[in-house]
Amino acid sequence: xxxxxxxFRDRIATVNEKGKRVWIFPKKPAGSLYNKxxxxxxxxxGFLFAGPHLRIKGEPLLMLNLIERKFVIFGQVxxxxxxxxxxxxxxxxxxxxxxxxxxxxxxxCGWVCPQTIFMEMLFRRIEYFIEGDxxxxxxxxxxxxxxxxxxxxxxxxxxxxxxxxxxxxTFLAYIIGSDELWHIQTDPLGKHLGGFVAIVIFTYAFxxxxxxxxxxxxxxxxxxxxxxxxxxxxxxxxxxxxxxxGENRAKIKKGEDRALAQKGDCIDCLHCVxxxxxxxxxxNGTQLECTNCTACIDACDHMMDAVGQDKGLVRxxxxxxxxxxxxxxxxxxxxxxxxxxxxxxxxLIVLIATRKDFQTTLIRQRxxxxxxxxxxxxxxxYEVNLLNKTHRSFRIHFGLENHHGEIKTVKAHLxxxxxxxxxxxxxxxxxxxxxxxxxxxxxxxxxGNGKKIQTVKTKFFGPIL
Numbered sequence: 001x002x003x004x005x006x007x008f009r010d011r012i013a014t015v016n017e018k019g020k021r022v023w024i025f026p027k028k029p030a031g032s033l034y035n036k037x038x039x040x041x042x043x044x045x046g047f048l049f050a051g052p053h054l055r056i057k058g059e060p061l062l063m064l065n066l067i068e069r070k071f072v073i074f075g076q077v078x079x080x081x082x083x084x085x086x087x088x089x090x091x092x093x094x095x096x097x098x099x100x101x102x103x104x105x106x107x108x109c110g111w112v113c114p115q116t117i118f119m120e121m122l123f124r125r126i127e128y129f130i131e132g133d134x135x136x137x138x139x140x141x142x143x144x145x146x147x148x149x150x151x152x153x154x155x156x157x158x159x160x161x162x163x164x165x166x167x168x169x170t171f172l173a174y175i176i177g178s179d180e181l182w183h184i185q186t187d188p189l190g191k192h193l194g195g196f197v198a199i200v201i202f203t204y205a206f207x208x209x210x211x212x213x214x215x216x217x218x219x220x221x222x223x224x225x226x227x228x229x230x231x232x233x234x235x236x237x238x239x240x241x242x243x244x245x246g247e248n249r250a251k252i253k254k255g256e257d258r259a260l261a262q263k264g265d266c267i268d269c270l271h272c273v274x275x276x277x278x279x280x281x282x283x284n285g286t287q288l289e290c291t292n293c294t295a296c297i298d299a300c301d302h303m304m305d306a307v308g309q310d311k312g313l314v315r316x317x318x319x320x321x322x323x324x325x326x327x328x329x330x331x332x333x334x335x336x337x338x339x340x341x342x343x344x345x346x347x348l349i350v351l352i353a354t355r356k357d358f359q360t361t362l363i364r365q366r367x368x369x370x371x372x373x374x375x376x377x378x379x380x381x382y383e384v385n386l387l388n389k390t391h392r393s394f395r396i397h398f399g400l401e402n403h404h405g406e407i408k409t410v411k412a413h414l415x416x417x418x419x420x421x422x423x424x425x426x427x428x429x430x431x432x433x434x435x436x437x438x439x440x441x442x443x444x445x446x447x448g449n450g451k452k453i454q455t456v457k458t459k460f461f462g463p464i465l
Contacts, residue, residue, distance in 0.1 A: 378463075
């Protein structure tokens with residue numbers, strides 16, 4: 001790299017030497033990759049907005065209710081007792097992000113990240129529709145206030161606020177569920193004041209992000225952008241400029257033999273810079289601000305095609321691939337992460353497959369000891385806590401695996417409702433002769449609707465002989 005180009009490392013593209021914000025006016029992208037991005041983005045947007053309203057066996061597709069400590073993933077309900085499964089899922093997600101970044105760079109940010117999809121495929125496209133392309137936006141921004149400027153700016157921000165309101169409601173639906181959100185929207189304000197305040201806060205938070213912060217979220221706030229400097233190596237596939245082919249860059253002249261003039265394929269048109277949503281020059285190499293959105297690839301391919309040169313001057317390639325002209329290589333680092341990812345994925349499947357529909361906790365009543373009657377029978381009192389993770393109700397009764405003792409409940413009729421907990425006390429009695437010296441392991445059988453649903457082991461205590 002030349003000494004001039006190395007200046008980009010002193011600051012990010014959206015902040016000038018005085019530390020002030022540099023507002024980015026990216027040119028409207030176009031090309032085959034952009035069309036693919038639109039397809040992916042709109043499919044994901046449809047899934048995102050429809051997600052809270054889709055049901056699997058009566059449960060939402062996805063809900064992360066921290067308040068009630070209830071988590072639903074693809075219709076499967078997870079409770080605090082299932083946190084070990086969620087922990088494995090979180091570890092799996094982290095390892096997947098690491099592996100994905102090592103192989104494909106930061107393409108997640110440009111193609112899948114909700115921040116980028118909302119910004120580039122909703123808010124930015126509305127801005128292009130109302131204010132025009134980058135040159136028109138710059139002129140409008142510098143122009144004095146007029147009826148036209150007031151109309152365009154107001155229209156844009158009103159639509160931005162409405163979209164933020166819609167996103168806020170969707171986001172809240174993923175936390176509390178669409179049914180509860182509907183109650184907040186339709187019931188009198190006084191019944192759900194907290195929910196209303198949450199909607200207002202989320203709305204203005206999203207509005208601030210997409211109307212004002214924009215690319216600053218990717219370049220300075222999001223920790224994933226910072227991580228890529230640690231995760232990427234020479235073999236990571238990234239959006240990169242082929243400096244071997246492109247340098248020395250120079251303007252094109254009609255009828256010129258660029259090879260004879262010792263000029264590279266880069267015609268220094270700056271289209272790759274003008275289209276970048278974070279304002280960087282991809283020709284300076286891999287940079288923190290690059291989200292791998294591939295807009296510069298489309299822009300460069302268009303110009304290469306226009307001047308009769310081969311496409312791919314900016315393309316999806318590794319730094320090692322540019323130097324050696326070889327395709328992607330599976331390094332030991334990538335293989336190790338792949339094996340770890342596969343092992344975690346298998347572990348997750350096994351944990352979900354073996355997950356029980358009922359969670360039972362059976363302990364002796366606090367502060368109690370055994371009791372012995374005049375006939376020599378010993379009694380212990382237990383506290384039982386049943387958690388029903390299913391969508392069905394069960395009539396519950398208890399039994400003992402052997403027939404030497406008897407078990408009773410304080411309440412005569414017990415009903416375990418769907419997705420609820422049931423707390424009850426059990427009175428278990430055995431003959432002293434059966435218990436022996438001190439204690440004995442016993443098994444309590446739990447029946448739901450007449451069928452055995454779980455067996456729990458515990459200790460029954462008696463006198464020491």
